Amino acid sequence: MGAKTLLDIRNLSKEFKVSGGRTLKAVNDVSFSISEGETFGLVGESGCGKSTTGRTILQLYNATEGEIYFNGENIIKMNKKQKYALHSDMQMIFQDPYASLNPRLTVTEIISEGMDALGMYKGDKSGKYDRVLELLNKVGLKKNHANRYPHEFSGGQRQRIGIARALAVKPKFIIADEPISALDVSIQAQVVNLFQDLQEEENLTYLFIAHDLSMVKHISDRIGVMYLGKLVEVSESVELYDNPLHPYTQALLSAIPIPDPKVEHSRERIVLQGDVPSPMNPPSGCHFRTRCAHAKKECESMIPQLKEVEKGHFVACHLY
Structure with a gap:
């Protein structure tokens, strides 16, 4: 029997109103779950909605749509007193160790x-x-x-x-929002090892947010890849690295340098064309289609749904 689900995110969306009456959809219909004692890595380029997802789960932002279940209870429907009491179970470690401590x-x-x-x-x-x-x-x-x-x-x-x-x-669940990105490379491994040691000692569950895929591989049991507010692939860590299915995931992984010069020189690098579109005006259909070498006609009009194509491996792409 598998571990109990501690956190269950269902169709979560978060919008921000910006100047000119426009709407920025930072998180767009995201669903995933995290089991007790698990580390779920959330990765993607800057501005893809990773940190907003974490802050919305912790109720630092109010969700626009969707449900957040923690220990079987819907956080969004809780009153202020109940949410306040929940802070002992859910905590956050912020990205910038210089700005997050009161001097x-x-x-x-x-x-x-x-x-x-x-x-x-x-x-x-x-x-x-x-x-x-x-x-x-x-x-x-x-x-x-x-x-x-x-x-x-x-x-x-x-x-x-x-x-x-x-x-x-004494929390059960910690959201680590890019906790190593502001640190020297020599220190990053020490802090990641500390996270792993504490997880064993304290029986912690993590949502580990990062843009460095190589570091996420070492700490995460499963990984979710985000692009422009949407989750495009979810899989066990080893499976994602050995068999990336979404073209965006393949491009991200191809950018990670390999320490063997011969292998590094001979392998094919996937270079994405163009820039990331604005989240205020994302492309119709598949958000990634404007940068995808495999884009088809249906990608323009149909939004791909996250579906299980292999056991435990989910992908949102019309290729599958």
């Missing part, structure tokens, strides 16, 4: 903010401080870091503080 607070104050907001350790200052030290140790920082300020740390250390802050309220 006026010490590390202890930053990490304990969530605990204070949810009424944990009421009147128990020593218990709260012990928990802060425990969290610092978990993320590879030292006791003497507790009373320092964010400007006294490197980028990698700041991201570790952000991870400790997310763990403070």
